[in-house]
Amino acid sequence: MRLPTGPIARSTLRTSAVLGLRLVVQAGTLLLIARLLGPGQFGAFAGVAALAVLLGTLSTFGTHLVLLGEVSKDRGRREQVLPYAIPCTILCGSLLLITYQAACLWWLEVRNISTSVLLLVGITETLFQPLLALMVSEHHAIGFIARSQLLQLLPMVLRLGTAGLVFFWQPSQPLSAYAVGYAMASVFALIYNLRKLPMCWPSWREWRLPSKNEWSGALGYAAINITKAGPGELDKALAARLLSYGSAGIYVAGARVVGALVLPIIAMTLSALPRLFRHGHGAAGRNLLVWMYGAALIYSIFLASVLWLVAPGFNLVFGVHYVGISDVIRLLCIAIPGMALRLVSGNALMALGKPWMRVGFEAVGLATLALASVWLVDSRGAQGLPLALAFAEWGMAIVGACLVMQARLEISRVDRKDLKAGEIK
Numbered sequence: 001m002r003l004p005t006g007p008i009a010r011s012t013l014r015t016s017a018v019l020g021l022r023l024v025v026q027a028g029t030l031l032l033i034a035r036l037l038g039p040g041q042f043g044a045f046a047g048v049a050a051l052a053v054l055l056g057t058l059s060t061f062g063t064h065l066v067l068l069g070e071v072s073k074d075r076g077r078r079e080q081v082l083p084y085a086i087p088c089t090i091l092c093g094s095l096l097l098i099t100y101q102a103a104c105l106w107w108l109e110v111r112n113i114s115t116s117v118l119l120l121v122g123i124t125e126t127l128f129q130p131l132l133a134l135m136v137s138e139h140h141a142i143g144f145i146a147r148s149q150l151l152q153l154l155p156m157v158l159r160l161g162t163a164g165l166v167f168f169w170q171p172s173q174p175l176s177a178y179a180v181g182y183a184m185a186s187v188f189a190l191i192y193n194l195r196k197l198p199m200c201w202p203s204w205r206e207w208r209l210p211s212k213n214e215w216s217g218a219l220g221y222a223a224i225n226i227t228k229a230g231p232g233e234l235d236k237a238l239a240a241r242l243l244s245y246g247s248a249g250i251y252v253a254g255a256r257v258v259g260a261l262v263l264p265i266i267a268m269t270l271s272a273l274p275r276l277f278r279h280g281h282g283a284a285g286r287n288l289l290v291w292m293y294g295a296a297l298i299y300s301i302f303l304a305s306v307l308w309l310v311a312p313g314f315n316l317v318f319g320v321h322y323v324g325i326s327d328v329i330r331l332l333c334i335a336i337p338g339m340a341l342r343l344v345s346g347n348a349l350m351a352l353g354k355p356w357m358r359v360g361f362e363a364v365g366l367a368t369l370a371l372a373s374v375w376l377v378d379s380r381g382a383q384g385l386p387l388a389l390a391f392a393e394w395g396m397a398i399v400g401a402c403l404v405m406q407a408r409l410e411i412s413r414v415d416r417k418d419l420k421a422g423e424i425k
Contacts, residue, residue, distance in 0.1 A: 014250075022149070026158045026260045029319065032163040034253050035351045036174050043248030044112050046076070047174060047240020048104050050233040050252075052125035055100050057229040059093035059130035060085065062221025063210075071141035077137060083202045084210040085134055085259075088218075089208075100126060108240055117179040128186035129155070135193045142198065146378040148268075151193050158185030220355035227362030228346055231339070232259055232326040233391050234366055247382040253318060254328035258336060261303055263421070265296050265340045269347040279364050288410065292344050300340035304333040324382075331386035338393035345400025352407045361403055365396035 034042050039379075063085035070077040085384045100122045104110050110118070139148035144228070162181025194201070210218065235255060239248040269292070311326040318325055342365075349358040369392035376384030 021340060022156060022265050022334070024419045025153065026113055026256070029160045029163045029258075029384075030253065030256050032160075034176065034249070034318060034322065035361060036167050036178075037162070037249075037255070039247075039249030039253075041043045041175060041249075041251060043245040043250075044240055045117075046252040047108055047237050047248060048110055048113060048118060049121055049125070050236030050240075051103060051108065052100055052121050053097045053129075053227055054226065054233040054237065055103075056224040057128055058222055059096055059126050059154070059224070060089045060133055060222070061092050061210075061215075062223070063088050063222035064130070065225065066218050067134060068137040075142060075417045078199070078320060082134070083206045084208050084214055086131070086201065087207040088210055089130050089134065090127070091131055094335050097122045106236070111241075112245070114176060116224045117175055120179040120183040124183045124186045124338045128183070128190055132186065132190055132193060135190075135197060135396070138197065149197065151189070155185040155189040158188060194365035209422075215354065217225045218256040220359065223348075223359040223363075224350060224355050227359050227366060230293065230362065230366040231342070231369065231393060232387070234369060235373070235385060238370065239385055242373060242377045243382055243385065250322050251327050251328055251385055254314070254332060255320060256388075257314065258307070258330060258332045260334065261302070261307065262339055262343070264299060265343050268292060268295060269343055271373070289344075289348055289404065289408075289425060292348070293341065296340040296344045297337060298342050300337040304336040307336070308333045327388055331383060332389065334362040335386070335390035335393040338390065338395075338397040341397035342400055343392055345397065345404050347402070348404045349407060352411065354403070354407045356401045357407065358400075361396055361399045364391045364399070368392045368395055 024134065033045075037045060063081065067081045067085055070081055099407075101118060103114075104118050132155070135154045138149045139151060159182055162178060162185060166174050166177045166181070169177070198363070236248075236252050239251045239255075243251065308330055311329040314325050314329055315323060342362075346358045346362060369388055372388035372391050373385055376388045380385070380387065
């Protein structure tokens with residue numbers, strides 16, 4: 001098999017460099033905020049922020065992925081998608097903001113975070129960030145993958161700056177101060193990205209709600225978006241619900257470290273996605289998938305091994321208040337290969353035109369994660385949550401790979417039928 005040493009490999013390297021910068025930014029922000037707030041308040045904040053991110057994945061109702069797919073095939077199709085994608089995002093995001101506020105008060109039962117902080121985080125993740133996702137998808141679709149990641153990185157860099165200012169300023173209400181900067185970072189990124197778009201967005205006079213067929217077409221992508229983000233965010237929300245805030249803070253800090261280190265796999269899948277959309281049904285797509293699975297498996301096993309060895313060092317990095325984080329990270333190492341393979345399978349199914357297959361196996365994985373978390377936390381305490389995540393990730397990885405093979409076989413059968421019908425004619 002010939003390795004893809006051409007455009008995808010180069011794009012992966014460029015995107016990996018950008019996501020490497022993202023790793024540094026996320027690590028810096030995580031360390032500053034974790035030390036600033038302490039495990040208790042950090043655990044509560046991480047839980048509500050994860051819930052906001054999870055709900056915010058539904059704000060575009062999948063239209064940013066519709067935009068990605070359509071513009072990848074023909075740049076002129078942006079004018080058909082954006083007029084309904086923008087108002088759809090604003091409408092859905094507003095409804096989800098209300099849902100988020102209610103869930104924080106009644107499901108997570110947050111008591112040590114003010115309503116103003118909840119509102120700022122909610123608006124950012126259900127409205128500002130989804131609008132930014134539309135802009136990023138447009139750059140991604142036309143092949144500017146590294147640039148799209150830089151634009152997506154901008155609010156994270158600004159949040160790191162905010163975290164640094166708050167850390168050194170030490171105000172009496174540090175979380176409230178950080179929440180203001182958290183929201184303003186996304187506002188600034190939106191304004192900047194509007195100026196960097198290849199073409200201006202359509203005027204509000206051209207906006208309209210999606211037609212019935214457009215709602216239906218976006219529904220699969222909306223489901224994909226929440227099930228894709230779910231494994232990376234649901235466990236943080238569950239930690240705030242099932243564990244004490246102190247234990248939740250330690251778990252979330254460890255989980256964020258592990259999640260950040262999987263970024264090269266995300267870089268690879270992002271770089272290959274436009275080509276998978278175009279050629280995923282042919283022999284080139286098959287070879288690309290084999291390469292992606294192999295690279296993901298090798299990298300993830302290497303990463304898990306190294307992280308297992310260096311895990312004790314994180315006790316020193318996070319300080320005395322986060323004693324036990326090394327044990328959490330070592331348990332999470334079990335999940336890393338499954339996490340990487342699940343990412344490849346999910347994107348492959350989407351590119352192969354099987355979005356509901358992806359939704360199905362990731363939705364079952366999320367249900368498994370929720371049920372296993374309740375059971376294992378009850379029987380094993382704080383150690384149960386990383387074990388539940390590992391169980392769910394490996395389950396999704398195995399089922400997802402089987403579904404990709406099934407989808408490829410179905411495509412091959414259809415292609416052979418079409419070829420035979422053509423020969424008969």
